[in-house]
Amino acid sequence: MSAPSSKLPPFDASDPLGIDDLLSPEDLAIRETVRSWADDRVLPHIAEWYENGELPGIRELARELGSIGALGMSLTGYGCAGATNVQYGLACLELEAADSGIRSLVSVQGSLAMYAIWRFGSEEQKRRWLPGMAAGEIIGCFGLTEPDHGSDPAGMRTYAKKDGADWVLTGRKMWITNGSVAGVAVVWAQTDDGIRGFAVPTDTPGFSAPEIKHKWSLRASVTSELVMDEVRLPADAVLPGVTGLKGPLSCLSHARYGIVWGAMGAARASFEAAVEYAKSREQFGRPIGGFQLTQAKLADMALELHKGILLAHHLGRRMDAGRLRPEQVSFGKLNNVREAIEICRTSRTILGANGISLEYPVMRHATNLESVLTYEGTVEMHQLVLGKALTGLDAFR
Incomplete structure (x- = not known):
């Protein structure tokens, strides 16, 4: 048995499981590119957009997302980036850490509309639509x-x-x-x-x-x-490559995979807001982060957040290897969105009344995730997908 290392790396509170060790330099560079874009172009404005119920400049945002290769990111040819599915997932996480609406823009563009044409379209359809969609010139x-x-x-x-x-x-x-x-x-x-x-x-x-x-x-x-x-x-x-529900359902499976990652972005943003608030907000003469009950909340949230990211990473590696089954996507979507909502709700309790203010991201993420929970497959549908896989019995009807 080899001797243990004399010096362990320091504990990283932002990556307590060391998941970044599984990422390549290219993975990290792509993540940083998308995070920087979201920090610069979305976060300064998102509270105002959300309050007004609008997404101004969506066409310009789409072109910018195209310029960094985020549209149809994991597709190949026709101007698409040809990134790995893990890299696409990392992008989804960073986009949803800004706002679920931004990640939805990218998911629908790339994983639904572009993917359908890329997988089932004719060569003429691919050449007509995909390059402009990859560039963000066509939504x-x-x-x-x-x-x-x-x-x-x-x-x-x-x-x-x-x-x-x-x-x-x-x-x-x-x-x-x-x-x-x-x-x-x-x-x-x-x-x-x-x-x-x-x-x-x-x-x-x-x-x-x-x-x-x-x-x-x-x-x-x-x-x-x-x-x-x-x-x-x-x-x-007409898309010549498919007839029947397997066409749209395969597109939905591709998009749900992005949600598995994206939900963890919303959860991370809320969790980070709760941690910072707990370290600075004082009650009874000291920061509330120093109280046992607050630390218990933070510890439980950290567990679910980073387990969810690890699950997303595992599914991404399976997808890159051509081994990801639809049932496994249902597993990820069901777990990660459900846990993300709970993280947002618990974060809100730490922020107290401030948690409902748009000065903080928590309530915005929580309300967004209520939609993410039910679109592209409700909780019940994913439970039944897993139930059928576990028992061999179809309970849909």
Whole structure:
């Protein structure tokens, strides 16, 4: 047995498990690039954007995100960065540490709209859309959820019928991130041959995307309804590479992976705010961070935060090796978002009344995560995915 090292590295409170030791210099450089961009371009303004319920300059932000390679980051070719999935996950964490709305912009652009075209589109569709989307010059959205069909997309009513060589698309989609500013919408619809995806230019007659207002979550994000009123599309608008629900569901699995990382960013920002507050806020003659009950809260939050980051890292390595299963993505999404919300709520108790103020990020992250908890698969759906995997029995119906 080899002798133990005579000198251990110092304890790093920001990385208590030493997870950074698993990252390469390139991983760390990408993380720093995205963190610096978010610190410079988002954090100084995000409280105002959130309070006003808007994301001004979204097109400029998209171009900036394209310039640092954050859009379609893990895709290859067509101007995409070709980063690893771990690197993409690190970017998601840093973006959501700023705000869930910013990470949603990137996730929908890259993991849903771009990924659908990249994986299932024709070569012509890829060349038409992906370079501009990777650069942030074209914003994309992904239309699957409908007003009456969320967790059960197989029941969607949006329909595309053939009319000669053309397709005519009619229906509505709801809660669509980026919809009102998108140049292309990937829309999933019923056809006589099953569910198909369509790359829809948003300037096509009959297409509209009214923005959804009065949200109390994801306020610094563009959320829209998509309305298709007999939208006539050429034959080459259909994505030729897939028929059936496996198309949109594979896109959702890719996006959920980013959420596994992103939720830990929101949790980290809230936890860090709680730690700093606990060290400076005095009650009964000393900082509240010196009281046992506060330290117990901080210790429990640190456990869940860094376990969640370690889980995200593990899933990323599996994804890079081509071994990540959808059930494992459900495992990560269910655990990390649920724990992130609890970290935000506990952080709020440490900040007391100040925790509800936009001067601190905690309540903003907590309310954002209420949306993240249920979009791209509710808690119940992921529980049933895991339940079926564990028992072999399907309890969805």
